[in-house]
Amino acid sequence: MGVSIAEGKSAIKPADFNAPYGLLIDGEIVMTDEGFDVFNPANNKVLASAPLGTRDHMERAIGAAKQAFPAWSALSADQREEIIVDFFNALEAQKEEFITLLSLEQGKPRHNQAAFEVNLANPWIPKTAKSRLDIKVLEENDDHRIELRRSPLGVVGAIIPWNYPYLHVLWKTVPALITGNTVVLKPSPYTPLCALRIGELAAQVFPPGVFNIVTGGNELGQILTESPDVGMITFTGSTATGTKIMSSAAGTIKRVTLELGGNDPAILLPDADWQDAVPKVFNAAFGNSGQWCIAAKRIYVHRSFHEDFVKALVEYAKTQKVGDGMDPTSDLGPVNNRMQYDKLRDLFEDTRRNGYDVPLGGVIDETQDGNFVPVTIVNNPPEDSRIVQEEPFGPIVPVIAYDDVEDVIERANATVFGLGATVWGRDQERALKVADRIESGNVWINQGQSHPDHAPFGGHKQSGLSVEHGDEGLASHTNNKTVVIRKR
16 A cells, blocks of 8 residues: 555655656556657757656556556545545645646746646646545336446556646546546656656555556557557547547457547637737637647637737737746747647748738747747638648637628538637627537637536547546546346
8 A cells, every 4th residue: 555644654755856767667666778868848958868668568557557456446435535635745745846847848838837737737636536426326116226336447548648748647547546447657758757757656655556657659558558458548639649549449449538639719709809808819829839639729700800800919929928938938838849840830831832911920930949939820811721720739820700600600610620619709698609509529608718627528520539527527437337226
């Protein structure tokens, strides 16, 4: 059994942020023979060496999680909650160190976006740990009672992305753990460091094998998805990778939760308070330098104020500084990795080649050491352009004029994606009617994106499968079990 503060055992040792990084397997920090470089995206210098896990490491982690599952699932939810709260307390005690590390490995500014991510994630842990999926009585009479019970799936394989690498460690693991599952986590090789430091604390809190972390290349994810000893895969990332995971998981018919790409529309209705919306829409589009799945990626503005809105958005954007995340004057940071940087270079070149109107940005200064991409606004490109049809995942957004609300709803839905949308209008009833017709899993009205603690989150169409968060998200980590009890 791991350390438990609540039981009065020895205090948890803080993670050593200067120590070498190791995997977490079966309750032990495991050093590897080889490592791989993790780069600071603000200067592309090596930040640290992360452990390069092998097939053997991943199989050992899966085996440890499988062995730990019977005892962990046999604990009461209250017992599991107590341990998870100990984990939260340990993370909270080193919050400032995690904020710094997050900024260094991901690029987002420490003082705003990195702090926001950690301060969003940590309080969510004890709130989720309090959640319970109670037994539901479906029918009861003198002869029998029918109950719907839920049982954990076993080993959950969690594969997380590089855009919110601290947050996703917790979003993927806590729901699995509180419902009685054990976990094997694979972070992105671009941002594995926060996860590995979290592992140093988890090793002291959880029983051996309950929580495991293996870092390395993409082949480790395939081992996880193909393993017959893994009961579920939960993945956040691109739609292209999500299709491969579905295919790989099909061989063992394991449960899959996918939170994938998006091309989210922001629709400013004819009665929108567009002046008030300018900074909110900017943050919805360019927060985290556009590197989030639910960013507003297509801004549709009624023609009656389209020109004024574009001018105001440009002027506001000019006040936002793109710079090193450790610089307290930076509002936005660099793009996290060269792969994404190169994709954006290609998209910028397509925009330039087609002669689209670019009132702000549009040119990447490639002489800079870091992955810096300027905030870029593309004015009224054609609907079939790449900048409208594709998910940029970076700080470039089209602003498109429309005349008819029926037409803009059709255009908003004309995509394979369906993750989120924002609708802006003074008449809330009208805005709600528009929201009801948007084909997406999440719609925000007169505000940017938010994640209420107990609200399910998931996508429609090629933006995902199943949901995370809330009771529905917890239920996705369990099997239904119908029990019929004969009374006489």
